[in-house]
Amino acid sequence: MKIYDVIIIGAGPSAIVAGATAKKQNPEKSMLMVKEEEKGLVPCGIPYVFYRLGNLDKNVMGPKPFTDLGGDVIVDPVENINLSAKTLTVKSGISYGYDRLIFATGSTPVVPSFIPGYDLEGVEYVKKSYNYIKALKKKTDRAKHIVIVGGGFIGAELAEQLAMYPDKSITIIESEAYCFNKAFSGELSKIATEKLKGTKTNVLTSTLAKEVVGDNGKVTGVLLNTGETIKADLVIMAIGYTPNTELARKAGLELNSENAIKVDNFQRTNIKDVCAIGDCSETLGFITGRLDHIMLASTATA
Ligand SMILES: Cc1cc2nc3c(=O)[nH]c(=O)nc-3n(C[C@H](O)[C@H](O)[C@H](O)COP(=O)(O)OP(=O)(O)OC[C@H]3O[C@@H](n4cnc5c(N)ncnc54)[C@H](O)[C@@H]3O)c2cc1C
CATH class of the missing domain: 3.50.50.60 (FAD/NAD(P)-binding domain)
Structure with missing residues (x-):
């Protein structure tokens, strides 16, 4: 089984920024990003695909900033996580080990x-x-x-x-x-x-x-x-979004009353060596200094 220093689940804005930042600061560490789909979209541009942009491919976004720095990417959704063994299994059945795990599984429409x-x-x-x-x-x-x-x-x-x-x-x-x-x-x-x-x-x-x-x-x-x-x-x-945290819940991470993953002000969850970022987690308010749950790309990538 291949063991990575860091595995990131998800490939949305929060995952790409976290992955690129982590790899830039720790080039010697091995890192894997796990995606669900080959192509990703710039979420903020989605409404404009329907008229102004016309073509969906004008609004794609990928983990290039992460792979350019040497990060690995697979398209194979995570299905199971064993937090005590520090392993996860993807849909194709392959298992990977990790030292640090980052949940960036985002949100889905209500x-x-x-x-x-x-x-x-x-x-x-x-x-x-x-x-x-x-x-x-x-x-x-x-x-x-x-x-x-x-x-x-x-x-x-x-x-x-x-x-x-x-x-x-x-x-x-x-x-x-x-x-x-x-x-x-x-x-x-x-x-x-x-x-x-x-x-x-x-x-x-x-x-x-x-x-x-x-x-x-x-x-x-x-x-x-x-x-x-x-x-x-x-x-x-279009009545709102909810944190995509079923995988986290199943694995044993603590969620708040809105189903967001509970974190401290360093985005650390209740499980050692497991962090959560972006729409799936609580975030620290810039102004209030309070742990909050704001689902915006700007906060997801901060
Ligand atoms: C139409 C629309 C317009 C928006 N416009 C704006 C805007 O103008 N400004 C703004 O600030 N915000 C905007 N937002 C909000 C913004 O898109 C989100 O806050 C942002 O996408 C959050 O990023 P994220 O990485 O946390 O999650 P997401 O973008 O939701 O990404 C989650 C990723 O996790 C992957 N994933 C989930 N489960 C698994 C699994 N089991 N295995 C592997 N991968 C998995 C998903 O495939 C996805 O790649 C908009 C949202 C929408 C829907």
Whole structure:
């Protein structure tokens, strides 16, 4: 079994920056980054793939800063970790040993199982996966009536891009009085929401998606709490992200109430020699100095 000084699980922004930084400072140490997919995406650019960039390959990102410094990379997701033996096993069955382990497994979209019809064909998400977004782009290209549930940055950026197509109707449903309300003050959210309305997007605020309705298992619309049904051949759920920590939980790492991996202010977990960074973990607030859970690329790479 090959034993590395450091193994990083994940290849998103936090993994790439941590890997390149660690390798630069410790060139003599052997390091492995374990990925799920061959190609990675710049997450912040994903909404722009749907119109402005057009081509998904204009928005790819990879671990080159890490491999240029001599780091190894494999595309073979981690399936099991034995923290006491300091080993992990990837999907193909190969096991690796490590001295230090870094969890950088990121986050995944919240699946609203509380909304009836959430599992109909034609209900999609904005996943940070090259293969998934490639397939979603084909679906948005075909769709004529798209409903986006959630008026945060991701839903709003996506709506603004899709609204550029003259032949598509785009509706965004936001439960609060204004979009962007989690990031901005009321005053600024109001201004930004007005701007979004200027993009041909049908912006419905103070409105709840009560049910996703369909026919023969396929989406046909979204029923609102007002009783109105908005026609849809594609529904995109953009109601938030949750830490991707099932692997960590299974291995025995301590999670907080939001399922983020608990860390100290050096990103060390409750298990010796195991760290966690980025969206899957707690982070130290720059301003508050408090352990927090902020899911942004800027904090993930800090
Ligand atoms: C559409 C969109 C737009 C965004 N825009 C912005 C923005 O403008 N500004 C900003 O600051 N932030 C933005 N964000 C948030 C930002 O993308 C995240 O904070 C950032 O991606 C977190 O990086 P990460 O490395 O922690 O996790 P992720 O990017 O989620 O990466 C996790 C990695 O772990 C891998 N992985 C998971 N499980 C395994 C396993 N078992 N084995 C191997 N690999 C595994 C995944 O394949 C992935 O490569 C946006 C997010 C989205 C979805």
